Amino acid sequence: MSKTVRIATRKSKLAMWQAEHIQARLAALYPELTIELVPMSTRGDIILDTPLAKIGGKGLFVKELEAAMLEGRADLAVHSMKDLPVEFPPGLELHTICESEDPRDAFVSNHYSSLNELPKGAVVGTCSLRRRCQVKERFPHLEIKDLRGNVQTRLRKLDDGEFDAIILAASGLIRLELGERITSFIPVEDSLPANGQGVLGIEVRSDDEHIKALLEPLQCSTTRYRVLAERAMNRRLQGGCQVPIGAFAIVEGEHLYLRGLVGDPDGVEVIREQIEGPVEQAEALGIELAEKLLARGAGEILKAVYDQHD
Numbered sequence: 001m002s003k004t005v006r007i008a009t010r011k012s013k014l015a016m017w018q019a020e021h022i023q024a025r026l027a028a029l030y031p032e033l034t035i036e037l038v039p040m041s042t043r044g045d046i047i048l049d050t051p052l053a054k055i056g057g058k059g060l061f062v063k064e065l066e067a068a069m070l071e072g073r074a075d076l077a078v079h080s081m082k083d084l085p086v087e088f089p090p091g092l093e094l095h096t097i098c099e100s101e102d103p104r105d106a107f108v109s110n111h112y113s114s115l116n117e118l119p120k121g122a123v124v125g126t127c128s129l130r131r132r133c134q135v136k137e138r139f140p141h142l143e144i145k146d147l148r149g150n151v152q153t154r155l156r157k158l159d160d161g162e163f164d165a166i167i168l169a170a171s172g173l174i175r176l177e178l179g180e181r182i183t184s185f186i187p188v189e190d191s192l193p194a195n196g197q198g199v200l201g202i203e204v205r206s207d208d209e210h211i212k213a214l215l216e217p218l219q220c221s222t223t224r225y226r227v228l229a230e231r232a233m234n235r236r237l238q239g240g241c242q243v244p245i246g247a248f249a250i251v252e253g254e255h256l257y258l259r260g261l262v263g264d265p266d267g268v269e270v271i272r273e274q275i276e277g278p279v280e281q282a283e284a285l286g287i288e289l290a291e292k293l294l295a296r297g298a299g300e301i302l303k304a305v306y307d308q309h310d
């Protein structure tokens with residue numbers, strides 16, 4: 001049995017923090033093991049041609065982190081759940097759902113304390129259609145401007161005066177020890193989070209029982225139910241990560257409350273639905289909620305968004 005566990009990670013500050021966090025947790029659990037990081041620059045999709053990753057004789061399109069795992073150069077990869085696609089390449093699976101950080105969106109401004117306080121024409125930075133839709137719905141007098149780059153870049157653009165306020169996931173700021181930059185937390189009623197926001201997930205080789213056993217203590221069962229419900233809703237809506245869809249579940253004991261939202265980017269048409277039931281039915285509840293949204297026209301709204309952004 002190998003004494004070394006290798007964590008594949010991208011090199012951005014947030015990705016490195018997330019990998020180091022899991023590294024530290026594993027090191028504390030297993031002092032006899034060496035836990036290494038395998039940092040890599042992401043080249044995006046690549047074709048993997050090893051026998052392990054061939055389907056019908058053809059190479060498999062995977063991300064570089066996944067290629068590293070399939071080729072045995074790394075044993076696991078740590079992801080922000082909200083950036084993960086719903087399907088995984090053959091040979092790999094999502095195994096661990098860790099305890100969530102604060103799932104809310106954060107309002108960040110150097111001059112104003114919350115969305116309510118922003119004057120007419122104030123400029124809010126975000127490139128998320130989900131955030132844009134919800135801000136525009138309630139505050140049509142505000143202007144939304146695209147904001148791209150990593151967390152540090154986005155804060156710099158705010159500080160340079162390009163925006164009156166920006167919206168970021170609270171969890172990313174907290175993890176990077178930038179929590180003091182959070183001016184206020186936006187209630188989930190005003191900005192329903194993206195599915196899996198604030199949650200780390202760990203991807204492993206499907207046949208690697210050794211690594212799976214090591215990761216077991218990192219599982220959080222309430223967060224797993226939450227994520228199962230939220231992802232099932234997104235999957236049924238066929239939503240990627242660049243869509244105006246919000247999904248947020250709360251688990252209380254054996255009961256799960258799930259809220260969902262689909263809207264157009266300008267917040268003109270916004271559909272909200274909710275559902276509740278036992279945690280064991282998390283995925284079924286997610287699917288049922290998606291169907292309620294579809295019955296009210298979510299499919300047409302999403303189709304219009306896809307047609308516009310293709």
Ligand SMILES: NCc1[nH]cc(CCC(=O)O)c1CC(=O)O
Binds near residue numbers: 196197
């Ligand atoms: N899409 C970018 C992204 N992916 C994960 C996070 C951090 C939050 C998280 O862990 O869910 C962020 C930043 C943001 O949305 O502000």
